[in-house]
Amino acid sequence: MIPPIVYTCESLISLNLYDVYLPNPEFVSLPSLKVIVLDKVELESSLAIEMLISGCPVLESLTVKMINTSYGLESFQxxxxxxxxFTHESYMGLVDRSRFAFLAVFIDAPRLEYLRLRDKRTANYTIKNPGSLVEVDIEVVFNLWFKRKFDPNDLPKRHMIRNFLDGISCVKDMIISSSTLEIIYDYSRCEQLPLFRNISFLRVEFTNYRWEMLPIFLESCPNLKSLVLGFRLRPREDGASILPGPRRFLTSLEYVKIVKPMAAEASEIRLKLVSYFLGNSTILKNLTLFLGNFREKEESVIVKKLLTIPRLSTSCQVFII
Known part of the structure; x- marks a missing residue:
């Protein structure tokens, strides 16, 4: 239990609660509190966290990790x-996912600059007043996991995804997971994506091999300058999707970096990925490829193949590390 005096401590600047029970407070007044971290916190109800936030007039940073209630949390604001x-993270097991299958998070913070969402169990994120948002880091699937797939006929879900994408469309820097990109790709097959006009930096973390998702999203980023691709898993030759030709050239992209080494046996897939960017980026300045652990002979073969790939941008340089 949290001592009641914590809720009225005038000098408190940072509050980090871990593995505790948070009841609904009668009154909250924390005039100096700037940082809150809630990790594995058991709430009496959503009112507990909402009153805590409302009682902090100068709050600047809020992190919420794996919060829970005895009855199952349906929403919080x-x-x-x-x-x-604002950071919202949760990595739960199957049982917890089913309990939070319809969790909704409502965000109304007009000065918010940074948003990190790493939670695959939350079904709905609503972002109001996103005009100040600059940077996002997202790995969300809107409760569409395992056997629950995107249904084009589910109009409320489509409406929710559209509102979420509109809410983050003003950002300049984005980190996005391939699982989120997959949902966006499925959504794009029935509705047009909004334009992310301000994005200049994009990092995609791939955990699967559906690379056809990437060109569709890149077409919605008309001013993208830097792209970083990371791979958390080793790709396999079998079953990996190859990038199709884009409907439009990449006219703003200047820098591409493939940061994590792939397995040696996936070299052909790697070359096709490189070929896509070299063949479709009109002003590309440099492409950096991390080869990883290759024997000298294997590396020589890859380099020779790279030299044969045509480049749309005559000034593009390829760096191999």
Whole structure:
């Protein structure tokens, strides 16, 4: 239990609660509190976290990890006029996922600059007043996991995804997982994606091999300058999707970096990925490829193949590390 005096401590600047029970407070007044971290916190109800936030007039950073309630949390709101950074993370098992199958998070923070969402169990994120948002880091699937797939006939889900994409469309820097990109790709097959006009930096973390998702999203980023691709798993030759030709050239992309080494046996897939960018980027300046652990002879073969790939941008340089 949290001592009641914590809720009225005038000098408190940072509050980090781990593995505790948070009841509904009668009154909250924390005039100096700027940072809150809630990790494995058991809530009496959503009112506990909402009152805590509302009682912090200068709150700048809020991190919520794996919160829980005894009855199952359906929703909670993050409403703050001062909040600059918000992180919501949760990595739960199958049982917990079923309990939180319809969790909804409402965010109303007009000064919010940084948003990190790493939660595959939350079904709905609503972002209000996103005009100040600059950077996002997202790995969400809107409760579409395992046997639950995107249904084009589910109009409420489509409407929710559209509103979410509109809410983050103003950002400049984005980190996105391939699982989220897959949902966006499925959504794009029935509705047009919004334009992400401000994005200049994009990093995609691939955990699967559906690379056909990437060109569709890149077409919605008309001013993208830097692209970083990372791979958490070793790709296999069998079953890996190859990038189709884009409907439009990549006219703003200047830098591409493939940061994590792939398995040696996936060299052909790697070359096709490189070929896509070299063949479709009109002003590309450099492409950096991390080869990883290759024997000298294997590396020589890859380099020779790279030299044969045509480049749309005559000034593009390829760096092999």
């Amino acid at each position: 993050v409403c703050s006029q001062s909040l600059l950074r």
